[in-house]
Amino acid sequence: GQQVMQIPQYQHVQEGEDFTTYCNSSTTLSNIQWYKQRPGGHPVFLIQLVKSGEVKKQKRLTFQFGEAKKNSSLHITATQTTDVGTYFCVDSGGSNYKLTFGKGTLLTVNP
């Protein structure tokens, strides 16, 4: 897979505020996977998006795949301190194994 551009690189919020991170690609993506890495931890798989316009929810997390499959977003409603970490979107298409991780978005939450 190709490396996907992700913004912002850093985001600091007050607990209770919403948070969104965006991924963009210049070419059409096959699939997008999202991972979360807590400080000092390891990447943990969150979700995979496959279909154009797909929206998936996990409690306070909402994942979207753009209609053109060139962008994706992760939105967290009412952030909590447990949401702290780096969120990576990863292009998981093009082969059946290669994930190319970008820089991710580091989220910090002020209690």
Add this chain to the structure above:
Amino acid sequence: DAGVIQSPRHEVTEMGQEVTLRCKPISGHNSLFWYRQTMMRGLELLIYFNNNVPIDDSGMPEDRFSAKMPNASFSTLKIQPSEPRDSAVYFCASSPDTGGGTDTQYFGPGTRLTVL
């Protein structure tokens, strides 16, 4: 399931020494990956094994790095001789390789390597 197991969790060594990192993938997973993570370069894929065979080692930095997978339940990443710029967190990951597209990768806790 115990998840991916890596050892040691921390390693501090001196420049020039040999370092061996170990990984036990999740039982039944056919694919194994070694990654390196640094602040500057992020998370980089070093090598990928499928059914114990190295498929893609294009990410291995140089000849000082070597990786083996003698059986389905064990892999090693060796650095000889080690250099300070090798200091990083090394992750091992495995995936089930269901053949239905790109599989979820399950990461181990990592080995934090410091080369003095």
